Amino acid sequence: MAISRILIANRGEIALRIHRAAHEIGIETVAVHSTADADAMHVRLADHAVCIGPPAASESYLNIAAIISAAEITDADAIHPGYGFLSENAQFADIVEAHDIKWIGPKPEHIRTMGDKVQAKKTAGALGLPLVPGSDGAVSDFDEMRRVAAEIGYPVLAKAAAGGGGRGMKVIPDDSQMESLVRQAMNEAKSAFGDDTMYLEKYLGDPRHIEFQIFGDGNGKAIHLGERDCSLQRRHQKVFEEAPSPVISSEERDRMGGIVADAMAQMSYRGAGTIEFLWENGEFYFIEMNTRLQVEHPVTEAITGMDLVREQIRIADGKPLSVTQDELRFSGHAIECRINAEDPFNFTPSPGKVDYYHQAGGMHVRVDSGLYGGYTIPPYYDSMIAKLIVYGRTREGCLMRLRRALEEMVIEGVNTSIPLHEELIRQPDIISGDYTIKWLENWLAERAESAE
Structure with missing residues (x-):
């Protein structure tokens, strides 16, 4: 039986993203939500909605029994976990499949293996991935x-x-x-x-963080969708991502992409995954694998033209990959800015009511967000409230479009990280692409010191 109704075991922009992909291919959606998210946009738009608990994530979005019950009472035949929460919980995946519900994600044993960093490193080495x-x-x-x-x-x-x-x-x-x-x-x-x-x-002194997006059909075929550069980080949390990386040549992409795709084919990996590397002095070093969709997946979609969520659903439904490696084409450049409800420079969380919301628009500008005017951002969850993604034929053109889009983006009533991004893209190192995983924290420290 083909998937006809998906329960989305998540919230916020990723829940809305999954809803949209499902509706575009004629699949109904079930939104589960805490009491704090009763007015969330994905809840408003879903075909069915079930409240699964109070605001605390441990009693709602991490409540496996409540989520399975919601799937059963709504006759959902598949569950998409999004990212975060239960997305890399092998026990949850086991339970979903034990209830004859399709799990839109990797095989539970692969989630388990790659979720243990020691075992993941051993597995990666055995599959031919370069190790630290x-x-x-x-x-x-x-x-x-x-x-x-x-x-x-x-x-x-x-x-x-x-x-x-x-x-x-x-x-x-x-x-x-x-x-x-x-x-x-x-x-x-x-x-x-x-x-x-x-x-x-x-310990690598000053590397970049570069990751490869992969997809497997679960039966021994896999492809890579190129790399993303996620080196702009604060406290190991990504802030700004781009694809392709400013420092990787097409020859390096083909070589390294071939290695990761071959590794996933050997595993008979199913669905979406990301192989993360540190890159220094032209060498890649495996650090971990995320067995789920990534927050930054839209930049890969922009340069490949593929809908990654639709591909996840397709694979979970037992269908083959929609493209071969030879058919895949990389074009242009894309950047994503994570917009958080927080002070842009001291990072104090800023939940509360959104008095006015106007999202950026125009050619090749995408905003993934569940915000709307009058919505109250709850204080219980991650502070990310929107992702601004822009595409350009060149990196320079992409940065220019991003500058314009940030100027247009208006969120009033709460503090956001938009001013941080506006300052970042004026910095010569960002404009040239010459930055590492230490760059942002060093720049923030220098900025704070000069302000005193």
Whole structure:
């Protein structure tokens, strides 16, 4: 039976994004929501809506039993998890499939494997992906950690096996600070993830963050959709993404893309995924794989012309990939700005009522957002409220269009990060594409110092 009704196990702009893709191919949608999101745009537009709990995510968007119950009472035959929340929860994927509901995502075993950073690194190495030098797996005592660090050379990075978002991660500059910093990382990991398993990697001094979008059909065929450069980050959170990367040649793209696509074909990977690398001095180093759709997927859509959510639905329905690698064409340049409800420079959250909202428009300008005038942004969830995506035939043209689009974008009643993006795209290093994962935090520190 083909998918006819999808339950969207998420909220905000990604829930609206999934709803739109589904409706464009004649599939009904079910919105689940907390009491805080009763007036959300995706809830208003969905064919069916079910309240699954109070505002706290643990009692609503992370409540597996409530979500499965909502799917059953609405006769949903598929569930799309979006990103965040339960999107990389293998147990949830198992439960969905055990209820004879199609899971619009990878096979649960692949979510489980790539969600454990130690196992992911082992798997990536076995599949031929280049690795950051480091421990073969988890390291459990300080003598072993010192031996590994001596082999690969200081500084080293202690990372939580179950980590993410920069938590459970410490840079260790020398042997004298090994024990204290690792204990801090372990305490962070235990508190955040309930697991203090650690491993060590060589610390790369000033790399870029470059990731490849892949798709697999689950039966041994896979393609890559090029790379995205996500190096503009603050506290390991992406702020600004572009495709293609300003530093990757078409030859490098073909070579590295071929390697990641071949790795996913070997796994018989199903659906969308992203292989993330650090890139320094012309070399790629695998860091992790995200077994889900990414926030920044629209820049890939812009340069390939593919609807990634529609492709996810297609694969979950048992259909083949809609294109072969040879048929895929990369064209032009795209940039995405994440717009958050927060102070643009001290990053204090700014939930509240949106008094006035006017989104940017014009040729090759896209806004993914669930905002509308009069909507109240709840304080319980991630602060991202919109994504502004622009496309141009060249990177220079794309930046010019982005400058104009940011000028047009109006959100009144709350603080937003729009002024931050307006300043960023005036900086010579951003204009030239000469930036790394440390650039934004260094620039913010210099800006704050000069303002004192």
